[in-house]
Amino acid sequence: MPLDPANSTQLREPGGSRKPLPPWASTAALLVPTYGWLTLAVFLPLCTMFAFSFLTATPMGKAPIVFTFKQYRAFIDQPYLLGVAWQSLLMGFWTTFFCAVLGFFAALALVRATEGKVRETLLILVLLPFWTNGLVRVFSWTMVLREGGFLDYAIHSVWPGAGSVGFLYTRQAVVVGLVHGYLPYMILTCYIALVTIDNTIVEAASSLGARWWTILWKILLPMAAPGLISGSVLIFVPVIGSFMEPRILGGRVGVTMGTVIEDQFTQAFNWPLGAALSFTMLAVVLGIFATFSGVLRRGTAL
Amino acid sequence: MKIAARFYIAAILAFLYLPILVMMAMGFNESPLYELPFSFSTRWYQALAGNAPLVNSGINSIWIAVATSIIATVLGTMASVALSRRTFRGKTLLQLMLLPPIAIPWLITGTAMLVFFFYSGIGRGLHALLIGHVALAIPYVVLVVGTGFQTVRADLEEAAMSLGSTPVHAFFSITLPLLYPSILGAALFAFAVSLDQFVISYFLATPGFSTLPVQIYSAIRKGFTPEINAISTILLVGSMAVIVIFALFAKPGGVSDKR
Amino acid sequence: MTNVEVRSIAKNYGSVPVLTDISTDFTQGSFTSLLGPSGSGKTTLLRIIAGFIIPDQGNVAIGGNDVTRMPVWARNIGMVFQSYALFPHMTVNENVAFGLARRGIKGEESRKQVERALELVRLPGFGDRKPKQLSGGQQQRVALARAIVTKPSVLLLDEPLSALDRRLRQEMQVELIRIQKESGLTTIFVTHDQEEALTLSDKVAILDRGRIVQIGAPTEVYERPKTRFAAEFLGDTNFLTGTVVAGGIRLANGSTVAVDAPLPATGSEATVAVRPEKIVIRDVARGGKDTDRSNRVSATISSSVYAGTALTYEAAFDGLSFKIFAQNSDARPHSVGDVVELTWSPLHTVPLEAAA
Structure with missing residues (x-):
């Protein structure tokens, strides 16, 4: 059955005579919508806000536009901001600390005490809340922590005479809400780091007579370090910029850099100050990212 | 132990x-x-029906999430085609440019949008929310679809072209069907990102046009009522459902060529 | 009759030349191998003929038409990829019918042609399976059927057998020759496997660093390599370098090697190649039978590797080392330290072109 090439059917495709677009043109056509959109919605706004941070006041009407560096001196001119910044850093520190401790052991427990389908299911269960609305989860804590809330109810049912232990509208409440929000992140990054540890290493160590705390300190913790560090960065950064959690759970004491910045935009209308504070915070964030970029790349690679 | x-x-x-x-x-x-x-x-769920602001903002949220999902998926998939299948200078820079919307705290991105949209005449409201939500969702789409591309061999399109397909026909007849699980996953992801988005929406919403999370926030600030619990439950169950569907569809290599 | 013609093709990637001034013809119905090590430009040349790469210079003509600027999809080629590139979401039938549909052939006519193509590759009845349900060899056959069902002007094969294991590979080589002869398609085959190239082809083109160093029938390129590279890449070779004298070359030690081929000018330096299997070992001490081969040197066996049907010796003489392949037919294999005489014919002493 010879196939005669001379009888080959002609291609119907009209492309034969038409020249295709040059590759750079089609590549550009594919990229322009996305990057145009990002420019309009993210990069131009960030540039504008950066320019704003050098203005004396929010431009309104015919008032002349005057450039200044004074917004960046806010921490000197308004010393109360130093206290707020300190509170924000403390909040970031405690949240990260509790996430690290709880998350590391949760990841360790998952890796060492579960396997197969059970482990997979548990991991999904741990991560699922992370993809649900943060606002709703913070609101959930008000139900638990408020005076006469679920926590009080649970304690009174055991010990009827106890007073209220509800601590809504305190800094502790804010930290609890934030830990709840970001714990899954830490469990995931630690899990990724720990799951690669060969079981035989641990067995070898214990066969050599190592106690469990020696194994923990000398083997498990160092090996989980990349996960702990990347988890910490990924938690610390959004936490110091949070404003919704402190407002809902902290009430009047929930004053953080996040809420101060929000106030500048929604209440005080001092947009240049808000912009300067935002960029100061962004500089801190970028500094943290830059410091740990190597670890982050390794720690988050799934 | x-x-x-x-x-x-x-x-x-x-x-x-x-x-x-x-x-x-x-x-x-x-x-x-x-x-x-x-x-x-169920009285609080019944009360919800009469709470026009909440119901309206819920409808707004869903519409914005649907529109965000469609726009971000189309644009992000296009960009992903170029980033995954073409070689050109500056690609690394373009890939890095996807990070700011994800990594910069939303408070800063949101306030920056507020400032720029105000002075550029874009203003606030539905269109501003849509611009913001799509920008936040696009990087996720590019990343999810880009991961999908890794499972679809590049020589399949070449094979189609050698058989007479134009690049466009090859993409739609070969690559797109193979990429379908990733694209669907990306679309659901974009939907979830938009549906749950609070910070950006908070700065871009107007009293006349807001989304469900913004309405819930202002309701919480006014005082707790079980109605908030009811609507929160609905939102939570909704977004969990989307994520579970996402997890089912976006399994790496779900329907792809594993050879 | 020339079917595919490439003229003065050049291609650079940045400042790196990948192909330099390639010109050659592919005759209608012939099977040509492009053979070379990785980086020699063989795949680039194939992809230029296919249309995936546009050359910086030169022209490609298929069936007499200049197609240099014509996109892949309009060229009417058939191509088999290294990884087969079967569409995983389509059945075997849909895969094979894909190219037909692009040519407007649908329905019953398409079904018939697909069936015939699957018969040709000996996979009748596999049409409803998905590629994943087939073995590597079967996928290979489907890829071949898909490439030839459209009756392309030229069939391009990009190392299609390299993913198969040895046994399956030999089986597919036989099949490939049969299918090519039956279909009568002009075929261009890229490979880095010299044995495969010699077995399959009517013509072998050897590529080195972006140039075709030699092109010809398998026996021609093997027996009469033109350059050191061609001689080395296609099998093992011994090289001898000396000064050209009348009828041969004189080596450094003063002995003369007769050459039965045109040589460069007397007095210039020249290198000749001698294939190891052309050399016959005569055991001087044991008074082995003399032959009429006029080139002879005495040497000492320095190593011997036994491989059942054959033996590979190395023999040293005067600071040079010879490799010799011998059938395992001698009464007793030679041992290391034996003093022997190596003899070979001037016909098998091939002068090489000086390196470019």
């Missing part, structure tokens, strides 16, 4: 889920002041 570890995991899960379950339960409690003991009632 193992028993302690399992107990600990159970405790962590309790910490993660108990408050949410309590919140959900309180939405079915008769008492407007969350008083216990519990007595089952």
